[in-house]
Amino acid sequence: MLAISIDDPLPIHDQIIIGLRRLIAAAKVLPGDELPPVRQLAADLGVNLNTVARAYRALETEGLVSSVRGRGTVVLADREAIGGTRKAKAKRFTAAMSNVLAGGKLAGLSRDDAQRIVDQLLDVYWPHHQSR
Amino acid sequence: MNWFLILFPLTAMLFPALLMTLVQPQRSAKIDLAKARRLTAWLWLATLSAVGLWAAVYFAFSPRAAFYLWPLFFALWFGFWGRLMRVKNPDWVSMPPADLPSRSASLTPRLTQPAVPAWSTRMIWLAWAACFAAVLIIVDWSVLRSADAALASRRSMGWLALAISVGIVFIAPLVMFCLRLDRREPQTLDPDGSPELLELYSRRRTQRAWLFVGLGLTMILLQGSIAITMALISSGALPEQQTSTMLAWAAGIAGSIVGIAGAIVGTMSSIQAARINRRLRELTQASA
Numbered sequence: 505m506l507a508i509s510i511d512d513p514l515p516i517h518d519q520i521i522i523g524l525r526r527l528i529a530a531a532k533v534l535p536g537d538e539l540p541p542v543r544q545l546a547a548d549l550g551v552n553l554n555t556v557a558r559a560y561r562a563l564e565t566e567g568l569v570s571s572v573r574g575r576g577t578v579v580l581a582d583r584e585a586i587g588g589t590r591k592a593k594a595k596r597f598t599a600a601m602s603n604v605l606a607g608g609k610l611a612g613l614s615r616d617d618a619q620r621i622v623d624q625l626l627d628v629y630w631p632h633h634q635s636r
Numbered sequence: 637m638n639w640f641l642i643l644f645p646l647t648a649m650l651f652p653a654l655l656m657t658l659v660q661p662q663r664s665a666k667i668d669l670a671k672a673r674r675l676t677a678w679l680w681l682a683t684l685s686a687v688g689l690w691a692a693v694y695f696a697f698s699p700r701a702a703f704y705l706w707p708l709f710f711a712l713w714f715g716f717w718g719r720l721m722r723v724k725n726p727d728w729v730s731m732p733p734a735d736l737p738s739r740s741a742s743l744t745p746r747l748t749q750p751a752v753p754a755w756s757t758r759m760i761w762l763a764w765a766a767c768f769a770a771v772l773i774i775v776d777w778s779v780l781r782s783a784d785a786a787l788a789s790r791r792s793m794g795w796l797a798l799a800i801s802v803g804i805v806f807i808a809p810l811v812m813f814c815l816r817l818d819r820r821e822p823q824t825l826d827p828d829g830s831p832e833l834l835e836l837y838s839r840r841r842t843q844r845a846w847l848f849v850g851l852g853l854t855m856i857l858l859q860g861s862i863a864i865t866m867a868l869i870s871s872g873a874l875p876e877q878q879t880s881t882m883l884a885w886a887a888g889i890a891g892s893i894v895g896i897a898g899a900i901v902g903t904m905s906s907i908q909a910a911r912i913n914r915r916l917r918e919l920t921q922a923s924a
Contacts, residue, residue, distance in 0.1 A: 505743065505829045506741050506743060507738060507827055508738065508739055508740075510738070511738075538745050540741070540742075540747075544741075544820070547822040547823075548822050548823050548824050548825075549739045550732040550734070550739055550822065
């Protein structure tokens with residue numbers, strides 16, 4: 505399920521992109537799965553057609569989805585098509601995680617709280633039976 | 637039948653205003669009560685004007701002429717009732733509720749999933765084909781080709797039967813279009829994706845789809861029967877004068893029945909929308 509919040513300062517099309525990326529990463533949506541048509545998702549979320557179309561286009565650029573004639577938008581892969589070495593990707597990930605953990609500490613979370621949240625999220629995106 | 641000529645248009649014209657009095661204003665700080673009161677006054681003014689016009693035509697001309705003012709209902713419903721409800725209680729006319737802070741959607745494509753089985757829509761085409769075939773068989777082609785002035789009225793009845801039996805074929809694509817619109821109805825969920833809401837949406841879609849199919853089938857059968865009766869008159873199997881009078885009545889009543897059915901579908905749909913929106917809001921607040 506994809507959720508957006510009208511009160512969130514993040515633009516709605518970014519919320520849709522992030523939501524779909526999370527669902528793909530957590531294998532809630534698998535390669536080959538059809539995404540709902542732009543019209544359906546826009547109606548369900550009560551947003552403009554162009555907002556959803558723009559989010560789908562962004563995911564297409566990242567190589568995560570593809571528009572297939574007669575089938576609509578289909579999930580293509582569970583990996584981004586963006587190039588770069590494993591080391592470079594790990595460096596980007598470390599920087600992003602560092603920001604998030606710093607935010608948690610500044611918000612007053614304890615190390616145990618942070619550890620618990622990270623463990624929960626690791627289980628969502630890297631379940632125990634899936635090592636890669 | 638005078639009671640029908642009086643009651644039907646009056647009920648149709650008063651219905652939007654009466655229904656409005658039953659709808660409570662939405663309990664939200666964003667509701668502009670002053671504007672709602674203003675639009676309520678406009679709805680009553682328009683309703684009383686419509687009823688006044690009906691009374692004027694009734695007494696100045698005839699009950700039959702006044703009867704044909706019933707479509708003023710549509711102006712009152714869409715022009716005044718709809719505008720008022722968007723202010724007084726938007727849950728009745730808008731899905732999802734505009735003030736819902738968080739909205740969730742299922743990722744299952746449903747536009748290609750029909751709400752009714754394929755045989756039900758095939759029945760509509762079949763009913764049309766049966767009516768058309770019956771008219772083709774019954775109508776007396778020698779009368780249609782004849783230039784005899786004595787047969788003029790039977791001839792025009794025959795051509796009218798053919799025209800109606802061909803014309804009603806457009807009801808079938810109209811029903812398909814309504815079914816497609818039905819599938820496009822929003823299905824906004826709460827953050828937990830409650831199965832109760834999914835069930836409510838599914839029931840609403842299915843009920844509406846069956847009502848569209850039923851309405852389409854009824855319209856084809858009613859108008860098809862009228863065309864077949866005309867074909868029978870044209871072929872001389874039925875007496876022209878008496879049957880024509882009965883036919884006029886039947887057509888009037890059939891049209892009114894379809895109008896009433898349409899109004900019931902619209903009202904039921906609004907009530908269901910309000911119920912779903914209320915539950916959606918409750919579930920969203922509960923999960924916040």
